[in-house]
Structure formats: C-alpha cells, structure tokens
Amino acid sequence: MGNINFKDIQPEKIRLDKLSLPDDLKKLNFAQCDELCKQIRELLIETVSNNGGHLSSNLGTVELTVAIHRVFDSPNDKIVFDVGHQAYTHKILTGRLNKFDSLRKKGGISGFCKPCESVHDPVVTGHSSTAVSSAYGIASAMKIMGSKNYAVAVVGDGALTGGITYEGMNNAGKSDVNLVVILNINEMSISKNVGSMAKYLSTLRYKDSYIKTKDVVENVLNSTPVLGKPIKNALISSKNLFKNMVLNCTLFEDMGFEYVGPINGHDIKELEAGLKAAKNKHRPVVVTVYTVKGKGYGPAEENPGEYHGIGSFEIETGNPDVVADDSFSTVFGKELVHLGKMDKRICAITAAMKYGTGLQYFAKVFPERFYDVGIAEEHAVTFCSGLSVLGMVPVFAVYSTFLQRSIDQIIHDLSIGGVHAVIGVDRAGIVGDDGETHNGIFDIPLLTSVPGIKIYSPSTYGEVKVCLNSAVYRDHGVSVIRYPRGCDKTEIPGFRVVSTYKYSGKNNDLLVVSYGRLINNVLKAKDILMRENKDFDTLKLINVYPVADIVRNIIGEYDKVLFFEESFFEGSISQKIMSEFPNVKAYAIHGFIKQQTVEEAFEEVGFLPEQIAQKIRENIDGDKT
C-alpha cells in the first residue's frame, strides 16, 4: 500500500495482498493486525484444503508469526521455525504470498523452510528439534561478527521430546548470545504429547504472567519482614505452583535461560510485549506461548490431530477427499496386533507417529506393551535394546527419513551385542510432496552399513505379514521390514506369499531385478514389451539384504541384468550386486528428490512403466546388434 498512512485505514479495509510485507506489518495497529490474521487464516484453509499440508499447527501460529515479524527485523534477524509445520504464515508474510497456491506442488513453495526459496528462511527444516541448535549457531556467528541482531527459534512443544533440542539448550543456556527461543505450546504434537516435559509445560501454563508476578514477589520479599499469608498458602497448597509463581524458577531458568511467559498466543498485544521483553534481555531467553491448534477453523480446532498433516479436503464439511481403507502402515500395525495376541513378548514402539505408522491398533489392545517415546528416535532404539535383553520382542515402527537419527544406536546398542529387535521402516522410498527432507531413500545405504542386519522390502500386504513373522520368529539380531507410504493396489490373492524372492524362471537372455513397489512398474513394462513380442525374465527380491546365494546364482545365469531400485544409489543393493557381477546395470536415485507427487518423481527418475520399458528395450535391442 506504498507510503499510505496506515492510521487512517479502517481495519476491514486492510488487504493482505496490497501490503508491502513484511515491512508494512510494523505500521499496523492491533485491530488492523487482527483483520490481517483473519485473511491469512482464510488463505491457509483454502490453500491446504486444495493442496494438503499442515493445517492445525499453522492456524495456531498466525498471531505469533505476525507478532514476531513486528518485533524482529527479518532477514537481519534470523527466524528459524522448527520442522516448518508452523511456517506457512511466515511464508505468506515474506514474499511468497503470490506463489502460495503452489504450496507442496512440483516447482512450488515448500511445505517446510528452504533458504533457496527465500532469504527469510535461514536454514533447511523438516526434521524435528533442530531449531535451537541452528539458531544458537546463527546467534554465535552474529556475536563473532559483532552484530546486534537476533536469532529466533520457534519451537513446538513436541520438539521438546527430541534430545537435540535439549543438547542445544544445554549449550546455549550458558552463553550470552542474542537468542530467543519461542516455545509454542499447544499440548497437541503429532500424536498426543508424551513424556514428563509435556506434563511440566502444562503446569507452567497456569502460572501468573512473568513481569507482573516478579514485581509482586519482589515487593513482598523486600517489604515484608515475615512472609505474608497468601504466599504461605500457595506454598502449602501447591509446591509447583508456588515455585513457579513466587520464585519464578522454571526448568528453563535452571538451564541458564531467562524466562518470559506464559503468553496468550492469540493476543498480538500480549505477544508483542513478551517478545519485546525477551529482546531486551540480550541473552538467551525462553518465551512460552500458549496457542490453540486449528484456531479459527472449527473442524481443525475440534480434531487438531486429524488436521495436522492432511491431504486435500472440502472446506464446508472438513471431509478429506480420500480416506484410505488400508495401507502398508495399517496392515503392518494390524498384523502386529495379531502377533501380540498370541505372544506376550511383543512390544510396539513409536516415536510420536502412532497413527502414521499404524500402531494405534496395538496401542488400543495392548496399552501395557505400547510405548510412544516422543520425537526421540535415538532413545527408541536403545530402549528397544533394554526391552530385548530381558526377552521381549520390541518392534519399532518409524519413518525411513527419521530412522536416520538412530544409526549409531542400531550399531552400538543392537548390532554389536546381537540384540534381537525388529524395525518397521515406513515411508521407505519416495514420499512425494514433503520433498527432500522426507524422502526415504537413504535407509538402504545406511542400514546395510550395519553388520549382521537383515532387510526385507515387501511389495504387497501379504508379504508385509510374512516378513514381519519371519523377522519376529525366524531372525536373530536386527531385522528390518521396509515398505512404502500408501496402499498396495496390486496384490493378486491366491499366490503363495514368501519372504525371500520371486523369480519368473529362465526363459530369456535378459533378467530385470527390482524390489518393493517398483517391481509393479517393471511388470507393467513387461506387459508393454510383451505386446511388442519382446520379453525378459524378472526377479523380485523380498529379503533384499544380505543378498542370498540363490539370488547370486540366478543373476549369474544371465549375460545381462538390469536392476531398478528406489533408493539412493551409493550403498544400494544394486551397487553391491554390481560389485560382484559386471553384467549388472543399475537404475537408481542419484541425489535428493524435490517435492512433487510420487508419480512425478518417478517420472523424473525414469521409473514410470513406459520409461522402464524403454530402458529394457534399449538393452534387448542392443543385444541384437
């Protein structure tokens, strides 16, 4: 709106798309801000209803984000949103309003933070609990450079279950850098929040506001020779409440931070006052902000969990477009219930992904053997080792991309001691619109670095069950079952289901090897080529690692072998097989895959049936010349 005097504008005349953002934000009055927040909410609901994405967390942080940009000076001050589930408003306010309808689409705005997208996104985010560490790094660099700017970390309460947040706090707390950690507490992280910290934060909520209380306490202490009755009563009635109210000793202060809070996260005036107070500390400070997830959209407020990460939906009713009946995750979860009924040693562990990994069924039937450890993948694995050494059979279900955090624990706490544990690796392979940070393309290279590990990659629901049974009852040590996001659309009932491999038999000169869902596209390519009177043999691996001798024998029978693999190539199964067989040619993934649909990503990599057919065609034709 150029150099307009904002004072003269009625709040309802403020138009999000006419402002020069983020600069104009500081010129608005509170009523104008509220109107802006209303418009932002409408845009969030509209966009996520079309594109899918994270709704509840973003609806909860509209006022907070507006207040942050009014008090701080991005991009000179650096604002790091942990995970990025809460950064949509930030994106809208920092030059990405016009492209916001491309959210999570190929070539569009990312659902997470990306420095390549905007100078207002200082670091890549996507995995939880990194913000305090990276913001402390930024604040430390500012100090070295003599800058007076601030690093701001916006952290959800769920991220507090992750050890790296604590590691960052433990380090930053003793420093004197300009670091503001805003703790956004909505008591609703991805699954229900877990752990003692969550409980602590909920008690903290009922504390009187920081500045007011501190004054009262100081007056009391300084002026009263003997402590007054109200304080004594509080002392007797509630140890914690007293502690928080009177002494203002929060756990954060024990850890060396200044403390400001609690703040109503939907009141911009209160938010601004709190953030300004934090700014004036000129050293690390924690600000606790209490927000309502899904704020402003009825269905999301009522069921924030359902609107956390969501596909597209109908705004009027809140109905999601597609409700999946079953998926690899639910089949895995239900089979685990089946095993758990017969075998009391079976335990299920999730790292804050009870629903995502299909463990809600087990949790319901066997609450005493179900553990949601929070966003704590390191602990999850070591905890499994403890369960296992006493004879339990722990089954840890986790997304491939998040399992990257557990590699040391898998080596150190499971593999060295030969501890028996089962890991269900969900979202293995390309996941689509979440992009680089979430694709599960590194589990094969990382896990095959672990001595003695066994890896299954079933491609059908039936195989998931058989592999899980094999992992629980036949295997020793660490046994991994990896499966993709989504559904099995290809299962043909009646066939014998095995956990090893499936081979077409030797009928041709060319063998094509694959595993997981990609074998389906290889089979479609076979259909295409059969129509051209071209044929090849197929080998589907199910137990993909270690490579079985029988698999070696089959491959050894061919002059030419093509291996299609939905994994990062370096360290892949195909690379390993190539190291033994010079006649193998691999088609795998050679770098990060950007956000797009799985179909689009497959096309980019060359994994669509016609693309696979073309590669095979070249090799068959090549034979003939």
Add this chain to the structure above:
Amino acid sequence: MGNINFKDIQPEKIRLDKLSLPDDLKKLNFAQCDELCKQIRELLIETVSNNGGHLSSNLGTVELTVAIHRVFDSPNDKIVFDVGHQAYTHKILTGRLNKFDSLRKKGGISGFCKPCESVHDPVVTGHSSTAVSSAYGIASAMKIMGSKNYAVAVVGDGALTGGITYEGMNNAGKSDVNLVVILNINEMSISKNVGSMAKYLSTLRYKDSYIKTKDVVENVLNSTPVLGKPIKNALISSKNLFKNMVLNCTLFEDMGFEYVGPINGHDIKELEAGLKAAKNKHRPVVVTVYTVKGKGYGPAEENPGEYHGIGSFEIETGNPDVVADDSFSTVFGKELVHLGKMDKRICAITAAMKYGTGLQYFAKVFPERFYDVGIAEEHAVTFCSGLSVLGMVPVFAVYSTFLQRSIDQIIHDLSIGGVHAVIGVDRAGIVGDDGETHNGIFDIPLLTSVPGIKIYSPSTYGEVKVCLNSAVYRDHGVSVIRYPRGCDKTEIPGFRVVSTYKYSGKNNDLLVVSYGRLINNVLKAKDILMRENKDFDTLKLINVYPVADIVRNIIGEYDKVLFFEESFFEGSISQKIMSEFPNVKAYAIHGFIKQQTVEEAFEEVGFLPEQIAQKIRENIDGDKT
C-alpha cells in the same frame, strides 16, 4: 570365604580374592567394606598402570559400586553403567577378578560392559548417554513380566550433556517402573564439563541431604503459622538454594522423577541409606552422588583429566610410558590454529573431546571461536549449520565412532542445503584396545550415503594440512578429512604434497590401490616383493570420495587391481570401485573388530605387510599360470 561368620573377622583380614562375590559383599560390615575398597583401588591402579585404561573415573566409583552391589541383587537386578568408564570395580566384584589382569588385552576383559563377558553386564556399553534408555527398557520389561526387580543406571555427569539421556529421562519420568538413575557427579567429564546442566548440578551439591531437609520443611510448614526467619533469610539470600533446600524441587522432580541426594559417594553408609531410600520409592528416582575422580591415587586426584583414558604408566611417579610429541590429531589442531589466524571465519567445534581431537590449541588462541558442546554430536553438526549460514567456516573434529550419531544432521542440516562445513574425523579405522564400540570402520559407508559429500583420507601429516586447506578454501558443501589415531611414522619430507592421489605410473600389470595409513603396509609389501623380483604399481587415494575420473582412468588401464581398505566393506570405496570395474578385488573389513592392539587387529584382518605381500604374490603368480 565360604560360610564363615564375617562378624568375627578383623577388617584388615578381609581378602578380596577370598570372598565369594558379589554375594559375600552383603555380609561385610562398613569397616570391612572400607578395607575391601582399599584393595580394589590397589588392583585398579596396578592393572591400569600395566594395561592402560580409564583410571580416574574408576577410582572415583569404588565405594559407590560396592554399595550398589550390597543394596541391589545383580544379576536379578540389572545394573547398567553408562559408557562403562566406571565399571571396573563392578567387573572385579562380579566374577572377573581372576581375569582382570587381561583388561583391554586381546581375548581379555573388555574396558567396557559386555553381556558376552558376564551375566552381570546387561547391555553393551561404550558410547555415552545410553544407560537411562536401556535401563528404562529393562525396567519396562520387568514390569510387563510382573517382576519386582530393579534396573539401575549409573550415569556420569558428562553423559547428561547427551540428548539421548534427556530423551530417556523424559520418557521414564512419567512411568511407574522400578528404575534407579544414579547420577555420579564429579564435575570432571572427559574435557571440562560444559553446559548449563553442569552448572546446575554443581549448585545442587550444596543442598542439605534429602531426608533430613524434607522432615524439617514439613515440620516448619505444618506447625508455623507464619514462616520462620531462617527460611525467609535463605529465600532472600539465594533463590536456588532456597528452592532446593526448602521445596526440594529439583529439575529431576520437574521431569517426574523422585529425588534422593546429595550423597557423599565415598561414604558407604550414606550411599547405602540413599540407595535403600531410592529402592523404596518403587518408581523412577534420581540419586545424586558426589565423588572425587582419581580418589585414592595422588597423581590422578590432582590431574583427573590426564588419568581419564590413559596408556600404561609408572605407579610411583605417575609418569606415562610414552608421551606422543605429535599425532594426526595435534597436526590437524595446529593447522587449524594457523588457518584461524589468517581467517576470522574459522570456528572449531568439539563434542567433549578437546584434547583427544587436538583442538586445545585453537581453544587457547581463539576462545571466542571455539565451542565444546559436550557429548552432543547431533547438536554439534546442526550448530555448525547455523554458524555456516552466516558465513563462518565451522570445523567439527570428532571421533569416527561418535560421528555415527550425526548422520541425520549431516544429511538434513548440511547436505540438503549445501551448507559448507568441514568435519575432521579422528580415530578413523581400527583404534585397538577399546574394541568393537570404538573402532572407526563405519564412517566411509555412512558418509558416502550423503549426497554431495567429499572425503579425504590423508596418510601423512603434510597431507592432513593440505586436505584441511582444500576442504576450507576449495570445497563447497560438506567436506570430511579422516585420519587415524596416533602418529605418522612414515613421512618423507621434500615430496610434493597433494590432496588428490599418488600414482606410481604404469610399469606393471598389477595395480594395488589403498588409502590412509594402510598404504604404508602396501609399500612395505612392495619392498618385500621387490626382493623377490616381483613388482606392482601403486595408487594411493587421498581424496577418496567421490572417486575422481582420473582414478577411474588409471584403474581402467589394468587387467588386475587389488584394493586394500581399512573400512567395513559394505558401502566401502573398494566396493564402489568394484561396481564399476570387474577386475578389482577388495580386501576390507567384514565385521566388528574385537579389542586387541592395532597390530593384532591388522593381523586378524590380513593387513600386515607380509600378509599383503602374500595376497599380491598369489595374484602375480596367478597371472603367470
């Protein structure tokens, strides 16, 4: 001592080697216990002076361990020593006295905990901060099984800097299992303890003892209508002290644990009272125990840091046998100082290994750009990303085995965004007597799984410097320099030092490839074979990954290539080269390497010069048949 009535025995007649341990421990009186502790200390000093190992931490926990075994009932109760630096007395008391002189020797007693060694070691330990998680797993299994036994985690204060400890506490704190976490606070973790938690623990030390204070406070609160003056004074004079004394609200209680402490860790009577109190809680409890590192051995008490992990030494004087003048670590550290003087962007980061990684020089010259983050390898990498995005050049020096904890952060916080950071990977390869948990044989497989990474493996001091310069000034993204433990004994001055490769030229039909220190044994093998009039060409890789085209070209010129590699084979450089060249044969490591000297380990793997010569001989002779 059979069924002897211990009451009748003079303390000085108690003989460690005559007791039936751990059972007889419970029959001793306190004076007898003190005598036993004296004998244990003598044995510890004697054994470590001969074999090397961890002295200070073990001398500090003699009484604590005796008390634990008197109060708890191992192996029915499970005692988990975090890391295992403090477990020597536990080993002596649980059936390993007779073999204790084999400590850290090939085939002998491990310097860490190993279930394969004793039923009294429930889990493998070696890496820090895992004990709470695994003990909580054990306690949870006990609960499922209806067992009334206890899981006990013995955790040093250093381990509290690691996020996984916090993840475990956050989970355990809300449970009702029989878990006792004994926090052994000596304010001297490997490097000087870092972070706000260390500061917190030191204030906690001066609190009055738990049970006594609680009684006093309750009396005061219940009987006095207005709070008494002493309490008010305490309230005014020290917020924290008051809080801890009167309200007994420790950070551990905020996290849901019961609390017992502080306890004098060298007073068995006090220890027993505290541990019994903890036992009676029947839910998760933290016990803080304050000990003196090196207790009972003058030189170690005075310089606990020097006697933390130590080679053999002379008992009378405390003089270590060998003082290394220089090592790969110190050369790396000193070169970093050199760069830091010219370039103010250079920052150095260590995870509690300032001395181990040679960063003490940088810390001294540039304290404002040096960061010891504690045992927090995850945070270290993400912190680097924050430093880097503002233009700093972070250099994180870390042991190969501990870098296993940072893989997700290297992918997520560095690689995706193309953030420039340098990682010095110390102790790469076989480290010797620390065994399976500490060998650095997985960094190549794990790091090559990271897109865009560059890896150097210098084999001389000169190359370390050149590679570091190249990493800092020529590379983008993540650049890694890996080097072994110990010294470069082979450097020939005057040669041109490069960071790429060294090739003998094409003179023979056989090429032998290697990198790092192993190339030295290849060259010795060449000397052996030259005397037999047998010869081969050599290619030493320095920039080992990604494999350079020129390296491919050289390898492509040979009919036969042997690759000797001090790395786990799966995911290794040799496996990658084999996947491109069928004429390459690899000799690498195929599993965990047990404790032994590096020389012994090399022999086991077949890496001694004569063994390498024999393998080459077979291949040269094979050519002729």
